[in-house]
Amino acid sequence: MKALCWHGKNDIRYETVPDPEIEDPRDAIINVSSCAICGSDLHLFHHFMPSMKSGDIVGHEFMGEVMEVGSDVKKLKVGDRVVVPFTITCGECDQCRRGNFSLCERSNRNKAMADKVFGHAGAGLFGYSHLTGGYAGGQAEYVRVPFADETHIQVPDTLTDEQVLFLGDIFPTGWQAAVQCDIEPTDTVVIWGAGPVGQFCVRSAVLLGAQQVVVIDNVPERLSMAQAGGAIPINFDEESVLGRLQELTHGKGPEKCIDAVGLESHVPRSPDSVYDRVKQSLWMENDRAHVLREMIYVCRPGGVLSIPGVYSGMVDKIPMGQLMNKALSVRSGQTHVRRWSDDLVRRIDDGQIDPSFVITHSVSLEDGPEMYNVFRNKQDGCVKVVLKP
Ligand code: NAD
Numbered sequence: 382m383k384a385l386c387w388h389g390k391n392d393i394r395y396e397t398v399p400d401p402e403i404e405d406p407r408d409a410i411i412n413v414s415s416c417a418i419c420g421s422d423l424h425l426f427h428h429f430m431p432s433m434k435s436g437d438i439v440g441h442e443f444m445g446e447v448m449e450v451g452s453d454v455k456k457l458k459v460g461d462r463v464v465v466p467f468t469i470t471c472g473e474c475d476q477c478r479r480g481n482f483s484l485c486e487r488s489n490r491n492k493a494m495a496d497k498v499f500g501h502a503g504a505g506l507f508g509y510s511h512l513t514g515g516y517a518g519g520q521a522e523y524v525r526v527p528f529a530d531e532t533h534i535q536v537p538d539t540l541t542d543e544q545v546l547f548l549g550d551i552f553p554t555g556w557q558a559a560v561q562c563d564i565e566p567t568d569t570v571v572i573w574g575a576g577p578v579g580q581f582c583v584r585s586a587v588l589l590g591a592q593q594v595v596v597i598d599n600v601p602e603r604l605s606m607a608q609a610g611g612a613i614p615i616n617f618d619e620e621s622v623l624g625r626l627q628e629l630t631h632g633k634g635p636e637k638c639i640d641a642v643g644l645e646s647h648v649p650r651s652p653d654s655v656y657d658r659v660k661q662s663l664w665m666e667n668d669r670a671h672v673l674r675e676m677i678y679v680c681r682p683g684g685v686l687s688i689p690g691v692y693s694g695m696v697d698k699i700p701m702g703q704l705m706n707k708a709l710s711v712r713s714g715q716t717h718v719r720r721w722s723d724d725l726v727r728r729i730d731d732g733q734i735d736p737s738f739v740i741t742h743s744v745s746l747e748d749g750p751e752m753y754n755v756f757r758n759k760q761d762g763c764v765k766v767v768l769k770p
Pocket residue numbers: 419420421422423424550551554573574575576577578579597598599600603617641642643644645646647648671672688689690691692714715716
């Protein structure tokens with residue numbers, strides 16, 4: 382089959398690889414109809430995630446038709462149309478029973494390695510390094526889905542691929558980030574980053590009834606898209622983030638802050654960004670923490686910091702004194718996709734939201750390597766890329 386494979390920094394190739402096979406009776410094989418490039422894939426593209434191997438198949442946002450099922454698969458049959466959550470979930474372990482699906486205790490095949498790095502391993506993820514299980518990803522014609530009875534989302538045939546594809550990752554990610562803010566009707570919710578995840582944070586915060594939603598980025602078309610979804614835009618190249626947030630909250634600071642940027646935050650002229658870039662390039666810290674510092678500083682005392690943005694390891698100069706003395710709460714995590722997906726399917730079906738708004742590019746899988754560059758460089762107004770195998 383054809384797939385997109387990782388070969389090192391800035392090197393994704395469209396290649397012929399062996400077809401996946403059923404390896405466990407609980408597996409299914411999916412014939413991929415649509416897949417997407419996620420901001421998290423850029424962390425692989427830039428080689429910020431350790432434990433990638435040359436030839437690894439990437440991609441964790443995908444959907445398609447069930448082609449084959451293992452002998453223990455009960456809930457799926459050949460021909461079913463499913464979206465696959467990026468977090469592989471067994472459905473039976475203690476964390477899965479608590480609804481903490483991204484912390485599944487059984488799905489990470491490389492648990493011993495991940496336990497060493499994180500203290501305790503999280504779930505297995507598709508196409509996202511050997512630390513998360515070393516599973517082949519979904520930017521491919523076919524994918525093996527482990528624990529297939531639990532690791533799927535059934536979607537109605539009346540909805541198009543474009544409407545439901547993002548149920549596997551960025552829609553529930555934006556939703557969970559907003560839910561974790563415990564939004565009150567009087568709240569100002571501020572979202573750093575107007576990438577695909579930030580866009581779904583905006584729409585979710587609006588749906589959850591925030592009084593005011595603000596979004597920060599420096600890419601004009603991304604800010605416009607967020608504005609169309611109900612947010613007040615702040616362009617950090619053109620105005621002072623701190624000054625504008627003070628003005629919008631009458632000097633009190635926003636109650637809820639969401640980091641939809643993660644470890645690759647960039648603010649060219651800020652001294653802490655320069656510091657982070659130097660330390661990151663020397664492997665003296667893993668992640669650039671400008672957004673975290675800014676959120677801790679501006680958040681209203683007693684507020685919540687919700688962090689869907691991905692961090693990989695050590696960060697430097699976190700103002701713990703501000704965080705503690707302002708009594709801020711921190712909520713984070715890879716998304717517990719299955720916890721939210723049934724509700725979100727209903728909301729799409731009801732017409733409360735049409736997730737296809739975020740798609741700017743739809744091309745064939747073969748064009749994937751080029752689209753990694755277009756998406757990364759935000760060329761041609763690119764916000765979200767869908768690939769068709
Ligand atoms: P993206 O790279 O397309 O978007 C990031 C945006 O942040 C860009 O538009 C960029 O211009 C902006 N930005 C950079 N520095 C900024 C700053 N200092 N202030 C404000 N904006 C800034 O990526 P995405 O697909 O939107 O993903 C965003 C983050 O969410 C990534 O870290 C990704 O890995 C993560 N993610 C997490 C989960 C999860 O389960 N927690 C799921 C999906 C994605």
